[in-house]
Amino acid sequence: MQSISDTIKRLRKLRSAHSSAPMFEDRLTDLGPFGSNPGALKAKIHIPNGLMPRAPLVVVLHGCTQTASGYDHGSGWSRLADDYGFVVLFPQQTPSNNANTCFNWFLPGDIRRNQGEAFSIRQMIETVTSTYDIDRSRIFITGLSAGGAMANVMLATHPELFAGGAIIAGLPYGIATTVPEAFDRMRGQGLPGAGGLQTLLLSASKHDGPWPAISVWQGTKDHTVVPANAFAVIEQWRGVHEVEFPPVTQRIDHHQRIVWRGADGREALVLYQLGGMGHGTPIDATSGYGKAGPYMLDVGISSTQHIARSWGLIASFEKRVNLDPGTLREPSANTFQSPYSSEQGTGIQPTIEKALRAAGLMK
Template sequence: MRSISDTIERLGKLRSAHGSSPLFDDRLTDLGPFGSNRGALEAKIHIPKGLMPRAPLVVVLHGCTQTASAYDNGSGWSRLADDYGFAVLFPQQTRSNNANMCFNWFEPGDIRGDQGEAFSICQMIETVTARYDIDRSRVFITGLSAGGAMANVMLATHPELFAGGAIIAGLPYATATTVPEAFDRMRGHGLPGTDGLQALLRSASRHDGPWPAISVWQGTKDHTVVPANAVAIIEQWRGVHEVEHQPATEGIDRHQKIVWRGKDGREALELYQLGGMGHGTPIDASSGYGTAGPYMLDAGISSTQHIARSWGLIASFEKRVNLDSGKSYEQPASTFQSPYPSGKGGIQQTIEKALRAAGLMK
């Protein structure tokens, strides 16, 4: 078992690669003032030229040791925004808040809707939404690692703000309140059971629906934030979405996607399991969106493109394979809708095995 000091050292080794003089074209600009900023964060934006009124907004949260610009260069979000006409907001951590540039997803003063970093991000969103005439019904959020955990914080505390969220190698909401607890949860130790996870989510706001659709991305060989956390995030959101217990499974770009549909037939929850991938954001360098680097992993699948498609930001057709039936489908991408029947057999065993490993099921 790694010590806390060892993990911090490992996370900090690549910090110099994302210093004040990046070796790439910085496509982001400062947002400027955005309110009281109780969480003392910074804000970067990318607004495509000729942005149309009522455009969507994507909020992107970087991981530890990264900056907003470095994460944008690796993930390709601003280039996708240029091609498809949506705005992108990049909250950025400061070293005075966290020496490793991690969003403080475990600090009680930063994960409440009207406090700290969460409140600052809300203020950024309100500023961008008003200034650029954003469609308030099409605001989305995503993030990696600590940024993924903070994206989950925002989805839990302000679900009314978001149509959807994508959590990459992140953690469930409010399961840690100290640094030692945070590292334990990253390793999969001490995660609450399903009832506890869902109670934490319901206590985060007074919201009673509709709820944002949730997409979870996880490398199967991630030893920094272990896969048990991805399962716990799904369990945390499964209650409010009232999804079918039996999911459907499909193969996408040599990886696996598991889908839970709500009563209306829409895809409410989805889990991407990236076979053999470690800790980072999956990209496809050949797509033209994103560049491989530290924690930006060329896994042959562009999470940026797939996430944007699931949110209806990109209109395209994809060939998919239902792993339960073996049949292939050509489906127009739309916002969290699925034509696939519920899965059977093997996938249920896979989910139950993961739940048991996480201590969420006996």
Template sequence: MRTISDTLARTTRLKPGKAEPVHPRSRLLTLTDFGSNPGGLKAKYYLPKSLAKKPALVVVLHGCTQIPADYDAGSGWSKMADEHGFALLYPQQLRDNNGNLCFNWFLPDDFGREKGEALSIRQMIAAMVSRHKLASERIYVTGLSAGGAMANVVLATYPEVFAGGAIIAGLPYATASTVSEAFDRMRGHGIPQARELRTILRAASGHTGPWPTLSVWHGTNDGTVSEANARAIVEQWRGAHGLGSTPDVTETVDGQARNVWKGIDGRDRIALYSIRDMGHGLPLDVASGYGKSGPYMLDVGISSTAHIAHSWGLTRKPARRRQNRSAAKPPSVRVTPADRPFSLGEKIRTVIGYALRTTRLKP
């Protein structure tokens, strides 16, 4: 097992290049003048030609090396927004804040309420709701990897803002405050026990409820962010919702395992999707018509975008694959040369390692 010093040495030698874009031209507009912006972030947004009555807002947080346009093209969120009339907000990390465009989910000055990047995102949301007359009770957030961890940050620090969240290959809130701790947590080492996780969450805002609903998505073969983090996120939020340790529903959805914890009213509160054999990335079903394969965008036969949107009431039903599928045989994960352990896995670890090593502390 590599030590932190080993990893840092490797990242020093193997500085990654820029991520290749996967979009022909961005559909996104720039959001300006949204507040004091203590986190020094930029913001993009998307409004479909026709907004629904009481339009929802979905906040989407990209992963390391990505920019909003890449993430939108790969995930298919703006296409779904066109069809169902909701708005999108894409906070954008800058290299001045983080060497490889990772949100700083592990820096105390960025993961606290009324601080840094968390407050910047809150200010963006307020500007979008005010300027475009969006429904303040229909605000949701999702993110991948470092973006998933930052989605958990804003859910924890501003739970009164969000009706729901979806964390993809992310980490529990406020369990790392240094670079070395961030590496450890990503590997699944040193994650606090359930009681401490819940105490950390409750201390983030002083909120008394109701709490946002949550779905957690993670690949069982993720070599970059250990699957133990997905279970820890569930434990952290299960306490806030007052849910039991055993899921109320265990089922297979589009060939993948889904565990659901329900509230006393019978509504889904937390859902955990375990994507069999998937590495580090966003689960897609390209055949559904939403998203396309690319770096960290993995066509594994289940559309996280469609299922997440449906769980939030943004669509009438989740998209299904366009071709016939045998119910008895789950879809297999499509492995390309770039997905094999010693290429994609090592590349992602190198990228994130370099990003953490070059993170710049804000004054």
């Protein structure tokens, strides 16, 4: 079992490696003032040349030890925006808020509606939306790790803002209030049961629908934010989307994609299980969008492209979905089992492992 000190040492080591990496072209510019900014964040933005009115907006949140520009370089979001004509907003954490530049996804004062960092991000979005004539029905958010957890904070506290969200190696909303609790939850310890997770989401705002579509991206070998959190995020949103098992399982670029559809037939929840991947954002270095580096893992699938396609921002691309007809099926109840089939507190790891074995991702 990894201790908190071990995790902190690993984060610092990765930050040091990242800071000594070669310089790259910074494609982002400062947003400028964006309201009262109670969370004391910074913001960067990328505006494509010749931006058309009513363009979509994508909000991208970096992970711990990263910067907005570094994450853009690794993920390729600004280059995709140039090719397809949408705006990208990058909130930027500061060392004065968090020594490892993690968004404070677990601090009560930063994750409530109209408070702290969450409200700062809300103010950034409003500034960009008003300044650049953004289509308010096409605002999306994604993030990695602490940025993924903060993306989930925004989706939970301001669901009316977003048409969709993509959480990469992130965590459920509202499950921790202190640093020790945050590290426990990252390791899968003390996660609430289904009812508790869904209550936390419903308590975050007074919204009663419609709800943003959610995709969750998780490496099966992630030892920093363990796969239990991906299942928990899906379960947290499954209640409001009123999806039912069984989902549909597909193979996509040699990884597994599990889809839950809503009553209207749309993809309400999607879980990407990335076989053998550790902690980071999945990229395809051959796609032209993104570069491998710390937390940017070349596993042959471009999460940036797939996320943008699912939001209707780009058309189909060559490596869009490599389906094996034998794997596209309605799985039986034994193929995928929710680790949250009944109310529970701690001790869910055996059920998580059972679900992964049933999906063919563990032996």
